[in-house]
Amino acid sequence: MHQVYGAGEGAVFALRGVDLAVGVGEYVAIMGPSGSGKSTLMNVLGCLDVPSAGRYLLDGTDVGTLGENELARVRNRALGFVFQSFNLVPRMTAQQNVELPLVYAGVSRRERRERALDALAGVGLADRADHRPQALSGGQQQRVAIARALVTSPTLILADEPTGNLDSVSTGEILDIFDSLAADGRTIVIITHEEHVAERSHRVLTIADGRIIHDRPLSDRRLAAGARS
């Protein structure tokens, strides 16, 4: 897969041939310095951006062949996003934010409400449903964002530096949620540049200059670390 921004001499090659397969139920962390292309990869995986060249198969569907409305449907049904800056709609309550993807999925009002409250309860925020984002702490806002990502039961959960703006306590809470999601068999791709965040995943990809330079299951590294000591 290739991603080029701009053209000619000023062209920026964000991705220079990435070949990656993520299996169902995997919990993958993508690491790399800033400018390495990890966010670009994430945007392509999330159908927020289209690759300049190459194919992206999601659930067996070649995303590149889909039209605008079909892409919106894929984002709505198959993907769940967690952003570094939370990206909640500021004027809406936590519950309304969580309901938003269901609105676009055409779910009835009553069912939206039930599923949104369930999802909020799942991240431990049942009592904050009526709060607006500005009345919530960073960690709480990110938990609302996770509830919003989960509410449609997506095939793939994508998290772009989900703990980048959080303190260590909140970071711990968020990572615990990801752990339990992974334990439930959800497929998760998380981007981070923090070693301790990546350590919680099952597989770590390291990306630099638009290429994957390391790809190893984390259990091996743990074993290796254990063998060395």
Place this chain on the structure above:
Amino acid sequence: MLLSGLQGVLSNKLRSILTLLGVLIGVGAVILLLAVGNGSAQQVAASIDSLGTNTLTVRATGGQGSGTSQQITTETSSQLANAGLGHVSSVVPEATTTQTVSSTNASETDISIIGTTPDYFTVTTATVAEGTAFTTSDVTSGARDAVVGQTLATELFPTGTALGRSISVDGSPFTVTGILSEQSSTGFTDPNSELIAPITRVQESFSGYGAVSSLLVAAKSSGDVTAAEDETTIELNQLLGATTADEPFTVSSASTLLATQAASAKSFTVLLGVVAAISLLVGGIGVTNVMLVTVTERTREIGIRKALGATRPAILGQFLVEAAMLTLIGGILGVVLAVIGAQFTIDGTTPVILGFSIPLALGVSVAIGVFFGVYPAARAAAMRPIQALRSI
């Protein structure tokens, strides 16, 4: 979608109120200003009817070689009346002056005194409501009888009737024999503050014998006015020994006079319409400005919504509903304001709302609001989600 639109409107109250105000003022101003123009035009039309459209006014101007033979006198008036003109039914001379009129109670200055003959009351729309008018013999004898307008009567005699009471016109005594019924104003003088007396008396006491101010010539019907005007001009030129080149008089009909007034009322309406259109435009620019800022600020929100699976039509629909709701509420409030405003008399004019102005003003402002609310949203919705998300 309606609910989410309402939520969008409520979420930024100040901005919504500003947009609303822009539309409200624009719509309200257009409807009300057009209503004022229309009202004044209708008033002119009403006074055309009240004046009677079959009278001509001959005004003495004093020709270039103004000898005595060229003056219009009561003699000229009766000569013209007896000339047997086919389209003229009667000729009434008017000798006018302005004097102070006083009673024992009050004194009124600058009252216009009209000296005339009894035919005046048939040729014009002035009618005697109480008492009687003077007669032809009163004119012959120069009786000190006065018929006064309603306003003048009440000003001179605030309590009790003016009928039969003595008044003094610039020192000479008169008796009130009649009171006129109320007349609508023609815009130049207040006909309710006039005093009408036998022409001989007015000439003897004030203006002197000789020239009269004007002649009222009544055509047989309103269709005869033009022919009567021609006949009168020719006959008067003969009587006065004048030629068409140096006529010592002008002939005008009430309808031509009022046509001029109607034309000026129309240009007044056009002027008001232009002012109204400008206020609608300014209101529209205000709405446009607020809408553009709103959408630019909300590009990130559009990005979030797209990332969550919103299609382009869903986003457009949301902004359309928000913009339409804001401008419609503002527009309807503007209409309500204009309708309330039209109940008041503005500088003597009762506004009459023009039916087409409501849908016009409402339509234009809603169209502006919706276009500038939706167009930038359409641009934002066409971006790739990641572009929209990266904006502030």
